[in-house]
Structure formats: C-alpha cells, structure tokens
Amino acid sequence: MAKVIDGKTFARRLRNYITAQIAGLKEYQGEPPGLATVLVGSDPASEVYVRNKAKQTVDAGMVSFQYSLDAGTSEAELLQLIAELNADPRVHGILLQLPLPLHISTERVINAIEPAKDVDGFHISNVGLLGSGQKALVPCTPLGCMMMLRGQLGSLKGMHAVVIGRSNIVGKPMAQLLLADDCTVTIAHRHTLDLPNLCRQADILVVAVGRAEMVKSDWIKPGATVIDVGINRVEREGTARLVGDVDFKTVAVVADAITPVPGGVGPMTIACLLFNTWTAFCRRNGLPEPDENAFSLVDGIGVLNEFQRQAN
Structure with a gap:
C-alpha cells in the first residue's frame, strides 16, 4: 500500500518556518x-x-489587504487598483483571484501586476x-508539488x-521545475495517443486535468510516486x-507514494503563496532570501534546497 504524502503536515511545517522567519524581523525597521x-x-x-488565504496571511505575521469588487467592475477600474x-x-x-468576469481580460490584468509582486507567478516575465x-x-501549486x-x-x-495537463497554472510550470531538477519530462494532454501506456513509464506522475478519478491503477508503474x-x-x-483526478483506492495499491484529495496538494498551494510573499519581501528589502537549509519537512530531507538552488 502506498505511503500517503500528507500535504497538511508539509503545509503546517512550511507555515511555521515562515512565521518564525517573520518573527525574527524585530531588528528590521520597515513594515x-x-x-x-x-x-x-x-x-x-x-x-x-480568499478568506482562508487572508487568515493564514495574518496568522503568519503578515498584513492582509483585501479588495472585494463588484462583478460589474470595469477592466479600467481593476487596472487602476492594480x-x-x-x-x-x-x-x-x-x-488576483481567478476566474475574472468575462468582460475583463485576464491576461491584460495579470500582466499589469508588477512582476516582483506577482506571487502567483503568472506574469509573462516570471513565466x-x-x-x-x-x-x-514560481506558481504556487507546482512549487508545492x-x-x-x-x-x-x-x-x-x-x-x-x-x-498530464498543459495549463499555464500547473502543467507547463510543473514541467519546467521537473526539468530543472534533471528529470526526463513528458507532457501529456487530451490529444496524447495511448495515454495509459505512457503513464506506465512514469517514475513520477503528476495529474492536473480536472476529470474525476480518470487515472486508474493499470496506468501506474509499480513503485511510482503520484501527485494528484x-x-x-x-x-x-x-x-x-x-x-481527485486519480482513483485513489486502486492506485494506492500499485504506487509507492500518493497525495490524497483533499489534504494533499491543496494545503501546500496556500502555504507556498505565503512563501512567495516572504520571498518577494526579502528581495524588495535586500534581505537574505529563505535559507535553503533552514528546515526540513519530512524525515530530515530539506525539500527547499533544490528549489532555492535552481532559483538562485
């Protein structure tokens, strides 16, 4: 039976690390x-x-600024706020919480955000x-994965x-991060031929398509790690x-490790939003960025070290 990768525990430890770092700002005289x-x-x-994000922001020692605009807000008004x-x-x-109303260009508004403040990692410069x-x-969900x-x-x-999945939010940046860690990466999508056979070749399988329990146990290489x-x-x-997109009960019999839904990737997405905000703060103020060796999340393995190495 596969080991369940506990996203809640990962997220809690990451938030605790960020909270401790912010608490150490007493000697820093800024906001x-x-x-x-x-x-x-x-x-x-x-x-x-959004309320959950705001609560975790405050709990970590950050300041939360919340803007709730009417659905009829014009694109010009939103751009002015940005x-x-x-x-x-x-x-x-x-x-910027997505999706936006149809009369507003998501691309135009995202690219109006200053790249150094783009903690979602969606601005074309960060891409x-x-x-x-x-x-x-880096986009929060792939970073958490x-x-x-x-x-x-x-x-x-x-x-x-x-x-599996080629969205700008998860699939494409996920592939870039895996490449940076020296993986051999294949991106699959709706037009991929013989998808089950391709998945059976994966040591690591990341699934982000939005189709309930699409991936079955016979798609999985024995001993693979599955991120749903x-x-x-x-x-x-x-x-x-x-x-999730993975049939958890049957896949867990074949895989070596798997993330659950809920309780897997989701909690890490918000924790990584706080991590990105803390990183942006340090860069803006000339402070040391989060220490790649400062903490470990699971069994003594420092999981930030590779990310920080390739980011720096």
Whole structure:
C-alpha cells in the first residue's frame, strides 16, 4: 500500500518556518510583509478561498489587504487598483483571484501586476524567467508539488516524470521545475495517443486535468510516486464529496507514494503563496532570501534546497 504524502503536515511545517522567519524581523525597521488579495464578483467558493488565504496571511505575521469588487467592475477600474497596489510600499505580493468576469481580460490584468509582486507567478516575465532557468516567482501549486516530491524522494535526477495537463497554472510550470531538477519530462494532454501506456513509464506522475478519478491503477508503474492536483466534486450515495483526478483506492495499491484529495496538494498551494510573499519581501528589502537549509519537512530531507538552488 502506498505511503500517503500528507500535504497538511508539509503545509503546517512550511507555515511555521515562515512565521518564525517573520518573527525574527524585530531588528528590521520597515513594515512587515503585506499580501493584497483582489476578488472580482461574488463566487462563494472564491470568497471562502480568499478568506482562508487572508487568515493564514495574518496568522503568519503578515498584513492582509483585501479588495472585494463588484462583478460589474470595469477592466479600467481593476487596472487602476492594480496600479495603486504596484505603487504601495506596504504591499509585497498581489494575488488576483481567478476566474475574472468575462468582460475583463485576464491576461491584460495579470500582466499589469508588477512582476516582483506577482506571487502567483503568472506574469509573462516570471513565466519567461522560469522557462530560462533564472530567478523567478514560481506558481504556487507546482512549487508545492515539487516540495512534496523532494520530501518523498530526495533527488529527482534521472527520473522519468509524466505531467498530464498543459495549463499555464500547473502543467507547463510543473514541467519546467521537473526539468530543472534533471528529470526526463513528458507532457501529456487530451490529444496524447495511448495515454495509459505512457503513464506506465512514469517514475513520477503528476495529474492536473480536472476529470474525476480518470487515472486508474493499470496506468501506474509499480513503485511510482503520484501527485494528484485535481479537485472534483462528485455525488456518491446522495452525498457530495471531493475526489481527485486519480482513483485513489486502486492506485494506492500499485504506487509507492500518493497525495490524497483533499489534504494533499491543496494545503501546500496556500502555504507556498505565503512563501512567495516572504520571498518577494526579502528581495524588495535586500534581505537574505529563505535559507535553503533552514528546515526540513519530512524525515530530515530539506525539500527547499533544490528549489532555492535552481532559483538562485
């Protein structure tokens, strides 16, 4: 039976590390790190998610700036707010909650965020820096996946990693991070031929497609590590529940390690948002960035060291 990679434990230890680092700022005379979250519209799930982010921001010792705008807010008005946040020295990170209303260009607004404050890692400058192996702010979900992979496996060098999904948010940056760790990487998508056979070649399988329990046990190489990014709401016996893109019960019999849904990748996404905000704060103020050897998350393996090495 596969080892369950506990994202909640990873996230708690990462948040504790960040909180301790911020608490050590007593000798620093400036403002504490500040994270601004911008929500346009009243989607209930997004509202809950933003509140959770704000609570964890404050709990870590940061300042939370929250902006909830009406769904009818114009693109020009949103761009004006982004410009004000870019210029605000109290704000070190800007998070734009997606999706935006259809009348607003997501691409235009994301690329209006100052790259040094783009803690989601979606700005075209950060995308380009990551792709060329330079120092960038990395999208939170792939970063969290990498931390868990390193915690489970240590070095990833030489492993064959298959990423199912090619989105700009997860699939593409995930592949770039895996390449930076010397994996052989294959990106699969809806047009990939014989997907099950391809997956059976993977030492590491990352699934981010949004199709409930699509990946079955006979897709898995015995001993593989499986990272399930999917979150899907399904009805089972009259009860709504969350499941991933992987059929957890059957795949766990074949794999060596697997992330659960919920409780796997999700908690790490928010923790990595705090990590990126802290990193942005340090860069802006000329302070040492998070120490690559400062802490360990699982069994004495420092999972930040490889990320920091390739980022620096």
